[in-house]
Amino acid sequence: MNGPFSLARVAAILRKEFTQMRRDRLTFAMMIGIPMMQLMLFGYAINTDPRHLPTAVELRDDGPATRAILYALENSDFFAVTDQVTHGGEARDAIVRAEAQFVVTVPENFERDLMRGTRPQLLLDADATDPVASSAATGAFAQIVASAVAPLLEGTALEGDLPDPAVETVIHRRYNPAGRTAVNVVPGLLGIILTMTMTLMTSIALTREIERGTLETLLATPARPAEVMAGKIAPFVMVGLVQTALMLGLAHLLFRVPFTGGSLAFGLSVGLFILVNLSIGFLFSTLARNQMQAMQLTFFFFLPSVLLSGFVFPFAGMPAWAQVIGQGLPNTHFIRIVRAVMLKAADLPDIVQPLLSLAAILVVVATLAVLRYRRTLD
Amino acid sequence: MNGAAASAGAAIEVEGLTKRFGGRAVVDDFSIRVPPGTIFGFLGPNGSGKTTTIRLICGLLRADGGRGTCLGHDIMTESARIKARIGYMTQAFSLYADLTVRENLDFMARLHRVPRPREAVERALALHDLKGRANQLAGELSGGWKQHLALAAAAIHEPDLLLLDEPTAGIDPKTRRDFWDHIRELADNGVTVLVSTHYMDEAVQCDRIAFIAWGKKLIDAPTGEVAARVGLTTWRVEGDDLHALQRDLSGRPGIDQIARFGDSLRVSGRDAGALAAAIAPLRDDGRHRWRQVETGLEDAFIFLMAGVEDNFR
Numbered sequence A: 001m002n003g004p005f006s007l008a009r010v011a012a013i014l015r016k017e018f019t020q021m022r023r024d025r026l027t028f029a030m031m032i033g034i035p036m037m038q039l040m041l042f043g044y045a046i047n048t049d050p051r052h053l054p055t056a057v058e059l060r061d062d063g064p065a066t067r068a069i070l071y072a073l074e075n076s077d078f079f080a081v082t083d084q085v086t087h088g089g090e091a092r093d094a095i096v097r098a099e100a101q102f103v104v105t106v107p108e109n110f111e112r113d114l115m116r117g118t119r120p121q122l123l124l125d126a127d128a129t130d131p132v133a134s135s136a137a138t139g140a141f142a143q144i145v146a147s148a149v150a151p152l153l154e155g156t157a158l159e160g161d162l163p164d165p166a167v168e169t170v171i172h173r174r175y176n177p178a179g180r181t182a183v184n185v186v187p188g189l190l191g192i193i194l195t196m197t198m199t200l201m202t203s204i205a206l207t208r209e210i211e212r213g214t215l216e217t218l219l220a221t222p223a224r225p226a227e228v229m230a231g232k233i234a235p236f237v238m239v240g241l242v243q244t245a246l247m248l249g250l251a252h253l254l255f256r257v258p259f260t261g262g263s264l265a266f267g268l269s270v271g272l273f274i275l276v277n278l279s280i281g282f283l284f285s286t287l288a289r290n291q292m293q294a295m296q297l298t299f300f301f302f303l304p305s306v307l308l309s310g311f312v313f314p315f316a317g318m319p320a321w322a323q324v325i326g327q328g329l330p331n332t333h334f335i336r337i338v339r340a341v342m343l344k345a346a347d348l349p350d351i352v353q354p355l356l357s358l359a360a361i362l363v364v365v366a367t368l369a370v371l372r373y374r375r376t377l378d
Numbered sequence B: 001m002n003g004a005a006a007s008a009g010a011a012i013e014v015e016g017l018t019k020r021f022g023g024r025a026v027v028d029d030f031s032i033r034v035p036p037g038t039i040f041g042f043l044g045p046n047g048s049g050k051t052t053t054i055r056l057i058c059g060l061l062r063a064d065g066g067r068g069t070c071l072g073h074d075i076m077t078e079s080a081r082i083k084a085r086i087g088y089m090t091q092a093f094s095l096y097a098d099l100t101v102r103e104n105l106d107f108m109a110r111l112h113r114v115p116r117p118r119e120a121v122e123r124a125l126a127l128h129d130l131k132g133r134a135n136q137l138a139g140e141l142s143g144g145w146k147q148h149l150a151l152a153a154a155a156i157h158e159p160d161l162l163l164l165d166e167p168t169a170g171i172d173p174k175t176r177r178d179f180w181d182h183i184r185e186l187a188d189n190g191v192t193v194l195v196s197t198h199y200m201d202e203a204v205q206c207d208r209i210a211f212i213a214w215g216k217k218l219i220d221a222p223t224g225e226v227a228a229r230v231g232l233t234t235w236r237v238e239g240d241d242l243h244a245l246q247r248d249l250s251g252r253p254g255i256d257q258i259a260r261f262g263d264s265l266r267v268s269g270r271d272a273g274a275l276a277a278a279i280a281p282l283r284d285d286g287r288h289r290w291r292q293v294e295t296g297l298e299d300a301f302i303f304l305m306a307g308v309e310d311n312f313r
């Protein structure tokens, strides 16, 4: 009865595999959950042609033409006027903090010059660190402005002698004038790589002890949860710092990515970000029952960290619900920090907000992890 | 030993301890008192709840009911204090297979904040004859040496109480002797030892024994008294064709147990008179030599185990 190939034996193995799969609820949930999440993210959240990008305006003049232009910008769907600034410094800050993607400056005497036909300038400052996010809007800017002012000039005495176009649109691509993607992607990649390695390494920290049976010994010693967590996390802080140094060196040598901001601000952020990710990994470790589950949880976390953090696709282009999720991801804040510090010459005061967000996530996650840590075997 | 003084006479004292897994009481209204400095034996069939009870006592599992103290600390609320002063040797090997013998001991010593851990490790290596294997990976040790390492690790911080869960399972007789010499030595130094075992030659080395079945304690007595507590009378038979004799005897009223021990049969009964009457027709057949003997621990335990199975059906 021991023929070369037995379907009955295949069926027996198949049956066993299904039984094991059914017992492993989390794995089962992940097999369903991950494709659903991918579908949702790619289908709804990701928009490579982002609209309603936050725009600040600096009005040094006001009048019917200015208002017509602002109205047309809003109407175009590319821009959403979110803020008014009163001087250039504020405009710069808004872009450095990624609160605004664009700043539109209406110069003094804009209305008068327009009517006189002396072709006034209209300035558009664009945050070009992410060329994908800004290119469509900058491309459409001149056309939007021209159509906005045209009706006002119609039928005026000057109509025939008007210069074409009537307004000179000037576009400043800030921080990445050449629009090189490497400049934007490489700093973002730092966040991705740290997220992946740091969470993965610690996510198996406790499950490995469970699988090998050593947790029983560990739990029978007086070691406290926080001690175990600190001891398991600390070695990887070193690993993370080495990874960061390597990435920075390569980014500079191979892609000529500039580093323009404060190194203290940068160091502080990297350290905090590494700690956050290690704590998340440790939290996964307390949730999963084996290493396989821990890795799946890591992957489940990794997906939105790539897709909803503003790394691959512009944050401003995501729907509101996706932005809310994105705000909860450490990578979102870290990418803002790294882009600001490396490319926009930002220093500590500019990154207080995302730093605080990272700290808040750290506190929540570390508390949960220590609470979840099993002090007993039940 | 200030620990023994603080616990006011008992190293372990638990009352009404209960633990349920999925509605089934695995440890059921369990009470014991273990005097300090004694070797206390846990005996009972597989699945009777020995391991679970040990885990409850050291705070590795949370009890569903009952109360108790271990080394004077409440087992429900002070498990952190208890863990600092006990050494627990698990039934399955649970040290780090990818660390060497020395690294494992060093890790345990440091977790327990043993002063001068290096010296403590060297002392433990010498005491447990592990010096020659200090640099071997724990995972590559033979089963017996793994147990030696586990005992050394459990005792490295000189705990006041050692919980040993089947420390000698699957170990050769010579190694088992060495092991028990260590255990005796520790007890002589004032350490209380709670040890579970399935071996009778180990059970007799305990000062006191608790027999557990289905999570309940059936007997708890000084080792010398256990057999008497069970209340059996035993005859020993030698001679030819014991197998036929065994068949002949079995089922006769008055005979509760027939057990083969090497080249003899041991025939036991609860009622000495009924037993004597049952064997009377066979005693003088000339082919066998009958002698009344003292009921041994093993007779008693086989009897207890059989009773347990009856209860279960």
Ligand SMILES: Nc1ncnc2c1ncn2[C@@H]1O[C@H](COP(=O)(O)OP(=O)(O)OP(=O)(O)O)[C@@H](O)[C@H]1O
Binding pocket: B021, B022, B026, B044, B045, B046, B047, B048, B049, B050, B051, B052, B053, B091
């Ligand atoms: N984590 C658990 N979940 C569910 N049931 C459990 C768990 N741990 C133990 N049990 C059950 O509790 C009962 C007692 O188990 P325990 O390990 O305490 O027995 P034991 O006396 O140590 O047995 P052995 O002599 O085989 O080591 C068994 O029926 C076992 O199946």
Ligand SMILES: [Mg+2]
Binding pocket: B050, B051, B052, B091, B165
């Ligand atoms: Mg057991």
